[in-house]
Amino acid sequence: MSAVxxxxxxxxxxxxxxxTAVVISSRSRAASNEQFEAQxxxxxxxxxQASERFSRAVDQLSxxxxxxxxxxxxxxxxxxxxPRRINPRCSR
Structure with missing residues (x-):
């Protein structure tokens, strides 16, 4: 067979x-975006939920x-x- x-x-x-690399990369990015949105x-x-619990607690104080x-x-x-459990970076 020839070189051509x-x-x-x-x-x-x-x-x-x-x-194939482009398709795999695209699917991986879509999955990553879905995970981020779910998070x-x-x-x-x-x-x-935390806000609702706090509101109920304030109502119960009376x-x-x-x-x-x-x-x-x-x-x-x-x-x-x-908030610290939800987002550990929240320290105050």
Missing amino acids: FWQAVIGLATAVAAI QRRQQQQQQ SDKLENRVGAMYSSNNSALT
Whole structure:
């Protein structure tokens, strides 16, 4: 077989490898974006839940029952610590 034939085969193999690399890279990037978006949704949900818990604790502070007020203090303390669990970089 001639050298031209082998050059064509090598050129075709190189093109197939390049196209395959582009497809794999594209899929990997899409999967990475999906993971990032899912993580963002989880963080938003956690922040919303923490906010809701804090609001309920504040409402319970005005209760006539001592048990509810004490529970509200414990709950508000946990709510104050939640941002550090959600985002460890939040230190204040």
